[in-house]
Amino acid sequence: MISFRYTRNLFLRAFCIVYLFAFISFYIQIPGLYGDHGILPAKSLLENSKHKTLSAKVHYQPTLLWLAPYLGLDVNYAMDVLALLGSFLAFTGFISQKFCTIPLFAGLWSLYFSLYQVGQVFVSNNYDEFLLEAGFLALLVAPLLPGRRKGSKGSPSDSISFWLVRWLLFRFLLTCGLLKFISGCPKWWNLSAFSYYFESLPLPSPLSWYFHHIPVWYLKLFAVIANVCEIGLPFLFFVPIRAVRITSFIIQIFLQISVVLTGNYNFTNLLMVTLLLSLLDDQFFYGRRKPFTKWTFIEKIVNILIYGVVFLAVVKLYSLKLNGTIIESNLDFSKDQFEFVLKQGLTITIYLGLLSLGVSILRALSISLFDVQGSGSKLFTIISTILYSAIALLLFCASTVPLASLHSTSNSTVHPSVRTVYNRLHKLHAVNQYGLFNKMVGVDGRPEIILEGSENVEGPWLEYNFLYKPGNVNHSLPFVAPYSPRLDWQMFWAAYSSYEKQPWILSFAHRLLTGRPEVLVLLDKHHSPFSQKPPKYIRAALYKYTYSSWSQRSQPSWWVRQRVGEYFPAYTKDSPALVDYLKARNLLPTPTRHNVNPVWKQILDGIRYITGQLEATLLLWSVFTAGCAIITTYAKK
Structure with a gap:
C-alpha cells in the first residue's frame, strides 16, 4: 500500500495557506467593493430578493449573509465576520495539523462560497471557482477528526481522493490548453x-x-x-x-x-x-532510498x-x-487534423479517465478488505472506501460534461441525467468549466482606461493612479500575488468592453466624485491629485499601452502610450444621466443604518482600523510570517 499520510498533511496545510491569502485579500477590499458606499453594494444585491422566509432567501442566493440580522449585524459587518472567521480558521489549519479536519474545511468552503455569492463582477473569473472546486475536494482529502486516520500509511480512500485532485488538475490544464487552439487564435496557431x-x-x-x-x-x-x-x-x-x-x-x-x-x-x-x-x-519526502x-x-x-x-x-x-x-x-499539424484528434480524443480521454478511476477504486477496496487489521477498523474502512468511491464516481461523471463540451460531437453524447447532475453540482461550484485567455488580446497594444478628474470641464485634467495596473508610464509594477486586487483586475477586462456594458465602472466613477474614502483606499493615495478633495468632473480616456523598446532600458519609462479616444464622457456627481443610470441599477449609495450590536461594531471597527495601517501585500505576508514563526517556535519545544 502506497503511503499518502505525510503528503496528505502537507497538502491540507498548504491548502490552508491558500485559503488564508484568499480570505485576507477579500477582507481588505470589502468596504470599497461591497460596502454601502462601495462600488457594488452587497446589501443592494440581497435586497433585490422578494422572498420573505429564510429558506426561500437561501434558495434564491445561498449565502450565510442571510443570518446577519439574527446575529445583530448588517450585511457589511457580516461580510467582515465571514472573511475574518475564514482567515482565522485557515490560520489555525496552517499552524497546526490537528485542526486540518473535515469540519474545518467544510467551514472554509462554506464561508468562501458565501462571500463568492455576493462578489458579482469582481469574482467573474475562473480562479475563485477553481478555489471552490478544489476546496470541495479538500473535504475528501481531510480526515474526519484529528487522529482518526493515523495509520502508518493513511487510509485506502486517500488514493481515491488524490485521484480526484489529479483529475481536477488534468481538466484545468487540458481545457486551458485546448481552448487556445479551439478558439482559432492565429497567435497560438503560429x-x-x-x-x-x-x-x-x-x-x-x-x-x-x-x-x-x-x-x-x-x-x-x-x-x-x-x-x-x-x-x-x-x-x-x-x-x-x-x-x-x-x-x-x-x-x-x-x-x-x-x-x-x-x-x-x-x-x-x-x-x-x-x-x-x-x-x-510519502516516500518522495522522507522515505528511505530503496535498494x-x-x-x-x-x-x-x-x-x-x-x-x-x-x-x-x-x-x-x-x-x-x-x-x-x-x-x-x-506547428506541423493542420486545423483539420487537430479537429479530428479532438473529436475522437475527448471521448477516449473520458473513458480512460473512468478506467483509471476504476482501478484506483478497486485497489482501495482490495486494501480495505485484505490489508486492514481489526474487525471494527476494517468495517469502518470498508464503509468509508465505498462512500468515497461513490462520491468519486458522481464527481467524475459530472466533470465529463464541461470536458465533453469542448467539441460538439462529444457534447452530444452526454446523457441528460449526467448533465442534470453537473448543473446541480455547478450551482455549488463543486464542478466547473474552465478556460480564460483563450485568445491573445492586446496584440496591437494593451488598452487601458485612464480616469481623469478636474475642477473645470475645460481642464486641466489630472489622472488617478492605481496601485497595481499600468498607468504612469514611468512606474514599474510590483509583485502582487498572492494578493488579489479585484478592482485593478477588472479594469483590465473593462478596457475590452464599453462602459454601457460595465455598470460598475460608472458606479466607481460616482464614488470618486463623492470622495468615498473606502473606495479611494483601493487606489494609489500617494500619487493621487484628489486625495484631499474630490474633483467636480470625472471622465475616462482609453489609451493603448506598449512596452518601451529595449534600447530605452536605461530610461525611466516602462511604457509608451497613445490616446485612442474617450471611454466615457465627463460627469459630475449630480449629472442626471449618471444618477438615472445608477438608480435604474440600484447602485446609488443608500443612507447607512447601523443596526449593529455595539460590541460587534466596536470590535470589527477596531480590527479594520489596525489592518488598514498596512499595505495589502505587506499584511498578507505579515500574517504568513507570523504563522511560520509560531510553527517554528512549537517545533523547537
Whole structure:
C-alpha cells in the first residue's frame, strides 16, 4: 500500500495557506467593493430578493449573509465576520495539523462560497471557482477528526481522493490548453502568442518587461513548452509509475514558478502547486532510498522512454530544428487534423479517465478488505472506501460534461441525467468549466482606461493612479500575488468592453466624485491629485499601452502610450444621466443604518482600523510570517 499520510498533511496545510491569502485579500477590499458606499453594494444585491422566509432567501442566493440580522449585524459587518472567521480558521489549519479536519474545511468552503455569492463582477473569473472546486475536494482529502486516520500509511480512500485532485488538475490544464487552439487564435496557431503575452497580462510583474524583449525564437519555444505542459503532460498524471509522476511534478512546478515570476495571478499558482502535491507520495519526502532492484531499474528505464517519446513527439509536431544557435519551431499539424484528434480524443480521454478511476477504486477496496487489521477498523474502512468511491464516481461523471463540451460531437453524447447532475453540482461550484485567455488580446497594444478628474470641464485634467495596473508610464509594477486586487483586475477586462456594458465602472466613477474614502483606499493615495478633495468632473480616456523598446532600458519609462479616444464622457456627481443610470441599477449609495450590536461594531471597527495601517501585500505576508514563526517556535519545544 502506497503511503499518502505525510503528503496528505502537507497538502491540507498548504491548502490552508491558500485559503488564508484568499480570505485576507477579500477582507481588505470589502468596504470599497461591497460596502454601502462601495462600488457594488452587497446589501443592494440581497435586497433585490422578494422572498420573505429564510429558506426561500437561501434558495434564491445561498449565502450565510442571510443570518446577519439574527446575529445583530448588517450585511457589511457580516461580510467582515465571514472573511475574518475564514482567515482565522485557515490560520489555525496552517499552524497546526490537528485542526486540518473535515469540519474545518467544510467551514472554509462554506464561508468562501458565501462571500463568492455576493462578489458579482469582481469574482467573474475562473480562479475563485477553481478555489471552490478544489476546496470541495479538500473535504475528501481531510480526515474526519484529528487522529482518526493515523495509520502508518493513511487510509485506502486517500488514493481515491488524490485521484480526484489529479483529475481536477488534468481538466484545468487540458481545457486551458485546448481552448487556445479551439478558439482559432492565429497567435497560438503560429506560436507567436508570447510575443504579446507579457505585454498584455492583466497585471504584469516587474520582470514582464524583460521577458517581452527576449528573442522571438525563445518566445516561440515558450509557446511550445506551454502547449506541452497543458495538453500533453497532464495525461502522465495517471501513469501508475511514480517516477513518471514525479518527473511531471517537477516540470509543472517549473511552469508555475515561471508564471509567478512574469505575472500576478493572485493565489492561483500557489493553489496549483498545492494540487500538484497529489502527484507525490510519502516516500518522495522522507522515505528511505530503496535498494537498487530489477523493478527500480525498469521503472527508471520506462520513465526515460516515456519522456523520450514525448520529446520526439514534440520535435515532430512542432517541427523543432536547430539552425545554428537558434531553435526554429512551427506547428506541423493542420486545423483539420487537430479537429479530428479532438473529436475522437475527448471521448477516449473520458473513458480512460473512468478506467483509471476504476482501478484506483478497486485497489482501495482490495486494501480495505485484505490489508486492514481489526474487525471494527476494517468495517469502518470498508464503509468509508465505498462512500468515497461513490462520491468519486458522481464527481467524475459530472466533470465529463464541461470536458465533453469542448467539441460538439462529444457534447452530444452526454446523457441528460449526467448533465442534470453537473448543473446541480455547478450551482455549488463543486464542478466547473474552465478556460480564460483563450485568445491573445492586446496584440496591437494593451488598452487601458485612464480616469481623469478636474475642477473645470475645460481642464486641466489630472489622472488617478492605481496601485497595481499600468498607468504612469514611468512606474514599474510590483509583485502582487498572492494578493488579489479585484478592482485593478477588472479594469483590465473593462478596457475590452464599453462602459454601457460595465455598470460598475460608472458606479466607481460616482464614488470618486463623492470622495468615498473606502473606495479611494483601493487606489494609489500617494500619487493621487484628489486625495484631499474630490474633483467636480470625472471622465475616462482609453489609451493603448506598449512596452518601451529595449534600447530605452536605461530610461525611466516602462511604457509608451497613445490616446485612442474617450471611454466615457465627463460627469459630475449630480449629472442626471449618471444618477438615472445608477438608480435604474440600484447602485446609488443608500443612507447607512447601523443596526449593529455595539460590541460587534466596536470590535470589527477596531480590527479594520489596525489592518488598514498596512499595505495589502505587506499584511498578507505579515500574517504568513507570523504563522511560520509560531510553527517554528512549537517545533523547537
